[in-house]
Amino acid sequence: MKFAFIFLGLLCAELFYFYLANRFNIIDKPNARSSHTQVTLRGGGIIFCISLLAYFFAFGFQYPWFLAGACIISAISFADDVKPQSSLLRITVHLCAMLLLMYQLNFQHFQWYWWLLALVVMIGVINACNFMDGINGITTLYAFTVMGALWWANQTIKVFDANLLYCLALGNLVFAFFNVRKKARCFAGDVGSVSMAYALIFVTAGLIIAAKNPIFILFFALYGVDTVLTILHRLYKKENIFKPHRQHLFQYLANERAWPHLAVSALYAVVQIGISAGVLWLFQKSVLWQTLYALLVLMALAVVYISVKREHIIASIQKLPASGVQA
Numbered sequence: 001m002k003f004a005f006i007f008l009g010l011l012c013a014e015l016f017y018f019y020l021a022n023r024f025n026i027i028d029k030p031n032a033r034s035s036h037t038q039v040t041l042r043g044g045g046i047i048f049c050i051s052l053l054a055y056f057f058a059f060g061f062q063y064p065w066f067l068a069g070a071c072i073i074s075a076i077s078f079a080d081d082v083k084p085q086s087s088l089l090r091i092t093v094h095l096c097a098m099l100l101l102m103y104q105l106n107f108q109h110f111q112w113y114w115w116l117l118a119l120v121v122m123i124g125v126i127n128a129c130n131f132m133d134g135i136n137g138i139t140t141l142y143a144f145t146v147m148g149a150l151w152w153a154n155q156t157i158k159v160f161d162a163n164l165l166y167c168l169a170l171g172n173l174v175f176a177f178f179n180v181r182k183k184a185r186c187f188a189g190d191v192g193s194v195s196m197a198y199a200l201i202f203v204t205a206g207l208i209i210a211a212k213n214p215i216f217i218l219f220f221a222l223y224g225v226d227t228v229l230t231i232l233h234r235l236y237k238k239e240n241i242f243k244p245h246r247q248h249l250f251q252y253l254a255n256e257r258a259w260p261h262l263a264v265s266a267l268y269a270v271v272q273i274g275i276s277a278g279v280l281w282l283f284q285k286s287v288l289w290q291t292l293y294a295l296l297v298l299m300a301l302a303v304v305y306i307s308v309k310r311e312h313i314i315a316s317i318q319k320l321p322a323s324g325v326q327a
Helices: 003-023 046-058 064-082 089-105 112-131 140-157 163-179 189-209 214-236 249-254 261-280 287-307 310-318
Strands: none
Touching: 003 046, 003 163, 003 214, 003 261, 046 064, 046 189, 064 089, 064 189, 064 249, 089 112, 112 163, 112 189, 140 189, 140 214, 140 261, 163 189, 163 310, 189 214, 214 249, 214 261, 214 287, 249 261, 249 287, 287 310
16 A cells, blocks of 8 residues: 555646746757757756665665665756756766765775775666666666566575665556657656666665675666767777767667667667576676676677678768877
């Protein structure tokens, strides 16, 4: 019954946000780098942060430092959705949010180099999830696959209160109703992709620490490979990697190949389910098997990425002058 009330409350909150977004013109307008063709409400992913707040108040005020970080990182992301904020401000808030998350996970007992490594990896995952939020359904379907894998692993390791994932899933379900459709009613915006990534990183990092096993990072393998290879490709072309673009593999499939958005999003979710199933099968087995599996997954994804985008990559290389500097 409690979850029914939470779901109804989240649905009402999302509808109220739509009213505010319409009134204050918080919208996405299509441009040359967009994968959509109509004006759509932006920031519907604010429901993810609201779902975390619902968990906090409904289930005993657990994980307060994590929730404080979720609130501040969602706030700056939403502000950036409404009006672009300075890079320095965003980076500062992101760093503070990550430090709060790490404090919640008792990182104060680790050496400084583990702090540094964790910050690099977790901020990288957040940015990857933000970069990958570009077509209908991809954020919410991929998030469901990661949440499902985290829930399964947590059933064995028993680190977190599962109600945290249940509430987050309810927020994702509400958002999915308005986003997983041919013509989306709203987009997640930075507030959605960043807050969802932040929550998933929190649970993933906790499992890694408890199991002393980094293999759970493969729950983000598909996003990671697509992001890293796209960045490398753009660096090779001497492009500014911080400027908007549509060169990710999922964008290439949706735009140049004209695949339906939901088909691409579903494909990404299905592939990640397969990868995560392998992780859940192997994470209690030998390090050798886990290492071989991780290498196999990353190599296979890289080969697929390069094979599918082969013509696009070759064409972009041929446009470069002999000096290797873009004209």
